Amino acid sequence: MSATTTTISPFFSFGPDDSFISKNYEGLRYRHLPPGLHDLISSGSVLDVYWASLGPIQESWILSFKDSSGKYNLAYGPQIPPRLLTHLKKVPPHPQIRTFLGPSQSYVFWDPTSIRWASLPPSLEDSLQSWLTPSGWKAGPPRFVSWGVSDAFFAMSEYGNVAYRLGGRSKKKGNFPDEKDDDDDDDGNGDDKEEGKWEIWRETVEEWRGERGFVWSEVAFISLDPTTRDQFIAMRNDGTWAGSIDDVNEEALSGFAVNFFKLTTRRRRGTSKAQQPSSSSQQQQQQNQHDHHQRNYQYTNGSGGGDARNHRHNHHHTSPPPPAPDINAPPDPQTQALYQRWATDTATLFAGALAANNNPPTTSSKKNPRKLEIRSQSSTSSTSSTPPPPPPSIPTTTTTPPRLLTTFPYLPPSITTCVLPSCIPHKSDPRGLRACKHDVERLLRASGLYSYEWLRQERIRWHPDRFGRLCEVGFREEGRRVAEEMFKVVDALVGEVQAGRRV
Structure with a gap:
């Protein structure tokens, strides 16, 4: 392994297998590097690495590094594209070389x-040319450029201009960091089960752009896998990150994210007992109810010749409104069981x-990537020995036969008791x-994981566009509305x- 320097340009490059x-x-x-690259790094001739890129085939790779003599150097595998090979032979090594x-x-x-490119997705090439x-x-010039199979890509310039595409038929080209993608590749005809769709990548883009005040210039780094659909890593300047990768490399991807801006304390592996959210103040119940009096005064002439004032009091007793449920109270075992x-x-x-929407039949036994946590740097850099609770996970594999949704997963009736x-x-x-x-808050608090980060993950599941793509055609409109x-x-x-408070 090479020593780190005071100035770091973090990178993560996905390769085959x-x-x-x-x-x-x-x-x-690194893991499972091409033999030529592995031999170079392990030989002791690499003092520091500035940038590395793995291609989709075994000996397609590029390494920009400082060699053991302290000089800038550039190495590459024999299977890189021939036109690129010709150009690299003429390029002097430099620590600012970037490639994908x-x-x-x-x-x-x-x-x-200089800049060179070839065989890019047409929309990406149009953006770079513009x-x-x-x-x-x-x-x-580009700050980073990355793309994968099925025309998914993301590119950002040094001035903050962005262009991205979500994979499959979804389109996006933008020249402004806060420009949004209004295209929805769901045409309502039930034929949007395209193999090339990057579902997890799409969810991340939709969630981020939906945040109030978010602009794409806040993105610090994005890398897409050129070989496997829907694998990626995305970092923001505030430490928030999202990623999708096979289980075997989960720790490597999360370690890259939490140490992206600085070296932080590693999260301990394993599970921990979830802490119940503490209540800062118990909701007070009103002890005494006051009657509301409406008084009608009638004036009549009394028998004594003087004015007499007779009072008639009409007392209208109104029942107080029922108190709001005390959702801050620790959930009882019955509610926890209902949530589970x-x-x-x-x-x-x-x-x-x-599975029905995104995983068409295939002879490949390779597992699909799964979504990792989305969390802020502040939650991962804590020195506490207790790691933050994990977000809810949505399995990507199941023994249940693949089937689109025909009904909504309503809350249990015994939970919906607010009056x-x-x-x-x-x-x-x-x-x-x-x-x-x-009702929803009461149910979600019963998870024992109720927090800002956990709720953000829960919110993703109910995005109406995402939920609609999981529905049968006849149920899609209704499902979107309820979602x-x-x-x-x-x-x-x-x-x-x-905001740190309840409304």
Whole structure:
């Protein structure tokens, strides 16, 4: 392993057969490298690594490094694209060399004085070309460029311009960091089960761009796998990250993320007992109810010749409104059991729908990548020995036969017990969610994992566009409508936790 330097340019490059090479403040890490690259690194002639890129075939790789004599050096495998090989023979080594090797002999290479590319996805090539003018860069040179199979890509210029595509038929080209992708490749005809779709990548993009105030210039690094659909790593400047990878490399990807900006304390592996959220103040119940009096005064002439004032008091007793449920109280075992049953059934339904929608029959035995945690740097850099609770996971494999959704996973009726007058009309609509915010909060708190990061993950599951893609055609419109209600409720809970108070 090479020693780290004071100035780090972190990178993570995916390769074939679960191989990777990465560098951050933790150092250089790799697995299943091509023999030529592995021999070079382990020979002792590599003093420091500036950049590395793995291609989709075995001996397709590039390494920019400082050699044992202290000089800049550049090495590459014999199976890189021939046009790139010709160019590299003329390029002087430099620590600012950047490159990406994509599928089908595609590549991009740039350094402080030149840029070369070939066989890029057409939309990506159009975007890069639009950043250039005859006199130089209009939007700045690339900061990072990455793409994978099925036309998924992300590119950012040094001036913050971005272009991305979600894979399959979804389209996105943008020249502004806060420009949004309004394209939805679900045409409602039930034929959107395209093998090339990057479902987890799409979820991440939709969640990030849906955050209030988010702009794409906040992204620090993104790398897509050129060989395997829906594997990637995405980092933001605030430490938030998302990633998808096979289980065998999960620890490597999470280690890269938490040590991206600085060396932090490693998270301990294993499970820990989830802590119940503490209540800062117990909700007080009103002890005494006061009658509301309405007084009517009538004036009559008394027999004594003087004015007499007779009082008639009409007392209108009104019942006080029922108190809001005390959702801060620790969940009882019965509620916890209800949550576990509902969460398991919901995850099973989603897994079957994901399998039907995104995993067409194939002879390959390779497992699909799964989504890792999305969490902030502050939660991972803590020196506490107790790691933060994991977010809810949605299995990507299941023994349940693949089947799209035909019904909504409503909350258990024994949970939807809130009787506040403002909630009853909304809950009585049989075409709606049949639950209010207080019911949803009570159920989710029973997980024992209730927190800002956990709720953000839960919110992803109910995005109406994502949920609609998991539904049968005849149920899609209804499913989207109910999922949107659930999404808005969870989004409101996220906002309350983020603000540190309950509304």
